[in-house]
Amino acid sequence: MKLLPRLLASAALAAGLALPAAAQDPFTVGFVYIGTPGDYGWTYEHDQGRLAVEEHFGDAVDTVFVENVPEGPDAERVMTQMILNGADMVFTTSFGYGEATNAVAGNFPDVYFEHATGYLREHPNVSTYSARFYEGRAVLGHIAGQMTESNIVGYIASYPIPEVIRGINSAFLHAREVNPDVEFRVVWAYTWFDPAVEADAAQALIDAGADVIMQHTDSTAPQAVAQEAGIISFGQASDMIQFAPLPRVASIIDNWAPYYIRRVGEAMEGTWEQADTWEGIDTGMVVIGEMTDAIPAELRASAQAMIDAMAAGEYHPFTGPINRQDGTAWLAEGEIADDGTLAGMNFYVEGMTGEIPN
Amino acid sequence: MIIDPVTLIVALVTVSTPVLLAAIGELVVEKSGVLNLGVEGMMIMGAVCGFIAAHETGSPTLAFLAGMAGGAALSLIFAVLTQFLMANQVASGLALTLFGLGLAALLGVAYPGQPVPDVAKPFPEAIREIEVIGPILFSHDLVTYLAVALVAAVWLVLTRTRTGLIIRAVGESHDAAHALGYKVVRIRILAILFGGACAGLGGAFLSVVRVENWIEGMTAGAGWIALALVVFASWKPGRVLLGAWLFGGIAALQLRLQAAEIGVPVALLDASPYLVTIIVLVLMSSDRTRAALNAPAALGRVFHASS
Numbered sequence: 001m002k003l004l005p006r007l008l009a010s011a012a013l014a015a016g017l018a019l020p021a022a023a024q025d026p027f028t029v030g031f032v033y034i035g036t037p038g039d040y041g042w043t044y045e046h047d048q049g050r051l052a053v054e055e056h057f058g059d060a061v062d063t064v065f066v067e068n069v070p071e072g073p074d075a076e077r078v079m080t081q082m083i084l085n086g087a088d089m090v091f092t093t094s095f096g097y098g099e100a101t102n103a104v105a106g107n108f109p110d111v112y113f114e115h116a117t118g119y120l121r122e123h124p125n126v127s128t129y130s131a132r133f134y135e136g137r138a139v140l141g142h143i144a145g146q147m148t149e150s151n152i153v154g155y156i157a158s159y160p161i162p163e164v165i166r167g168i169n170s171a172f173l174h175a176r177e178v179n180p181d182v183e184f185r186v187v188w189a190y191t192w193f194d195p196a197v198e199a200d201a202a203q204a205l206i207d208a209g210a211d212v213i214m215q216h217t218d219s220t221a222p223q224a225v226a227q228e229a230g231i232i233s234f235g236q237a238s239d240m241i242q243f244a245p246l247p248r249v250a251s252i253i254d255n256w257a258p259y260y261i262r263r264v265g266e267a268m269e270g271t272w273e274q275a276d277t278w279e280g281i282d283t284g285m286v287v288i289g290e291m292t293d294a295i296p297a298e299l300r301a302s303a304q305a306m307i308d309a310m311a312a313g314e315y316h317p318f319t320g321p322i323n324r325q326d327g328t329a330w331l332a333e334g335e336i337a338d339d340g341t342l343a344g345m346n347f348y349v350e351g352m353t354g355e356i357p358n
Numbered sequence: 359m360i361i362d363p364v365t366l367i368v369a370l371v372t373v374s375t376p377v378l379l380a381a382i383g384e385l386v387v388e389k390s391g392v393l394n395l396g397v398e399g400m401m402i403m404g405a406v407c408g409f410i411a412a413h414e415t416g417s418p419t420l421a422f423l424a425g426m427a428g429g430a431a432l433s434l435i436f437a438v439l440t441q442f443l444m445a446n447q448v449a450s451g452l453a454l455t456l457f458g459l460g461l462a463a464l465l466g467v468a469y470p471g472q473p474v475p476d477v478a479k480p481f482p483e484a485i486r487e488i489e490v491i492g493p494i495l496f497s498h499d500l501v502t503y504l505a506v507a508l509v510a511a512v513w514l515v516l517t518r519t520r521t522g523l524i525i526r527a528v529g530e531s532h533d534a535a536h537a538l539g540y541k542v543v544r545i546r547i548l549a550i551l552f553g554g555a556c557a558g559l560g561g562a563f564l565s566v567v568r569v570e571n572w573i574e575g576m577t578a579g580a581g582w583i584a585l586a587l588v589v590f591a592s593w594k595p596g597r598v599l600l601g602a603w604l605f606g607g608i609a610a611l612q613l614r615l616q617a618a619e620i621g622v623p624v625a626l627l628d629a630s631p632y633l634v635t636i637i638v639l640v641l642m643s644s645d646r647t648r649a650a651l652n653a654p655a656a657l658g659r660v661f662h663a664s665s
Contacts, residue, residue: 035574036463036574038466038467038470038573038574039470039573039574040470040471040571040573154617185616185617185618185619186616187613187616187617188616188624190624190625190628191578193573194578195564195569195571195573195576195578196373196376196564196568196569196576196577196578196580197578197609199568199569200369200373200609200610200613201613203369203372203613204369204610204613204614204616204617205613205617207362207365207366207369207614207617208361208614208617208618210617219569219571219573219576220471220569220571220573221568221569221570221571221573224569224570224571242471242473353619354616354619355619355621357624
């Protein structure tokens with residue numbers, strides 16, 4: 001541990017000489033992970049973002065990370081430790097770190113905080129960011145609706161929260177659009193990550209007649225089950241390309257690297273401002289992984305057209321007319337859903353047959 | 359929409375295999391008077407060792423052997439701690455679980471997402487596709503049949519052979535067994551190693567056959583269910599099999615009820631194996647004579663030849 005330089009840097013900070021001191025010392029960015037980069041899903045992609053930051057800034061930036069940090073008071077301890085060890089900026093990469101992030105941010109007003117998928121910004125040095133995953137789900141739904149022959153799409157969901165419900169609705173709307181007979185069967189696994197349960201859920205859906213599996217859980221276990229059953233699946237959070245070309249025919253990738261590079265750069269230059277970022281396919285935060293040859297060329301083209309339209313800002317997956325499940329109107333013809341309703345979405349759209357558990 | 363009973367049965371047998379293997383191993387360990395709470399740790403070691411071997415050698419047989427070796431190697435630490443150093447079994451077992459989870463994570467760092475060979479099914483496709491009987495009886499993996507056979511073998515050995523009598527004697531009264539000249543420590547170490555190998559095989563089945571991937575923490579509490587199962591089964595091999603199928607059946611059924619869009623309280627069903635175990639424990643302890651018949655009398659007690 002380089003104790004002396006750090007003491008000098010602290011002294012310089014205290015004397016109001018923060019900028020020159022920061023210019024000499026590498027800018028240190030800390031990452032707090034809910035899982036491990038080895039999950040090949042959620043945390044893996046955040047770690048790819050961290051590595052991209054290292055590569056982009058070279059020696060000017062140091063990164064540190066702590067994996068398997070539980071949501072709750074322990075997260076506060078980890079963040080505080082990170083900052084005391086020299087972190088100038090901290091990314092906390094799970095929804096449940098919200099309160100801990102804000103508590104620590106209050107103690108360290110000179111440190112920049114970025115909280116993934118959160119909404120709490122109690123201090124000016126806390127930003128939140130998330131991706132419009134539902135844009136990716138729309139593309140996958142479009143593909144799933146046309147690829148299914150049994151007209152049953154199985155969906156492994158994690159928890160009944162707006163983020164997940166939004167994804168189901170988006171996928172379902174776009175599957176129905178191309179296939180009026182398609183039905184979605186949803187199994188709630190009540191976990192983000194439990195390979196055995198995810199595999200069992202996939203098998204249960206296949207036994208119920210599904211020939212396309214979508215997942216909103218993080219492991220590759222459903223892919224292995226789909227492979228054995230000879231059906232179709234989609235990569236989730238990460239590319240899961242090892243299961244291509246079948247069963248994985250496409251994937252939805254969380255690409256945090258551009259955002260991380262941009263925000264770290266802004267923090268180093270002093271132009272960082274508090275923000276609530278929610279970006280999608282347009283900025284590349286959501287990426288559709290390679291569509292394999294298992295998808296007919298025509299379908300690949302129409303899916304690509306949809307991606308391009310969303311990238312250009314010409315198409316929004318939640319464009320009316322859309323009714324709620326009970327038949328009441330939600331969006332009128334041509335009306336586009338506002339971010340507030342999307343952020344708190346707690347209902348299925350018309351045509352979904354199941355019920356959202358409480 | 360109705361749930362297909364055939365696929366339900368097939369699923370429950372597959373789901374229950376890792377837990378069944380771990381539980382039948384732990385049953386023998388507890389019958390010999392040792393309480394090893396490190397089942398979760400031994401399973402995850404089996405999962406990682408099995409997966410690494412499967413990936414590196416391409417041989418499922420070697421993978422399962424490596425899984426057994428991994429679980430047994432970890433249990434050896436427990437054996438040394440509790441049998442030679444006479445450490446507290448509960449604390450050592452808990453430590454073993456924590457150590458196993460950490461060590462497995464370390465060993466497996468480079469392996470998530472690596473390809474493993476497909477494990478061939480023992481019966482040919484023609485037999486597997488016979489209506490109803492084919493899927494239920496002939497569609498499983500070799501390890502699943504092995505697990506069921508192991509239950510029968512453990513029952514036979516424990517109740518019908520001299521070896522079983524010695525194991526039970528050590529578990530009921532190590533002092534008496536010692537006085538009769540049986541090597542209490544040696545017998546218990548062998549039982550612990552057997553338990554470790556079984557748990558390891560269960561873990562390897564999970565990573566190599568069912569999930570076909572190595573992921574940190576992938577056993578996700580299966581070891582604890584196995585421990586609960588032994589108590590639920592009141593230390594009887596046949597009941598371990600029934601219990602494993604019951605627990606597996608509940609897990610498989612609740613997912614199917616959801617897929618069939620039948621409203622069920624998922625959380626309640628998920629918790630039911632633990633609830634059932636608690637109820638069984640209450641029933642057992644309410645009747646002292648029956649409890650005394652079932653639980654090994656020397657379970658968890660430290661043995662020293664001089665005492």
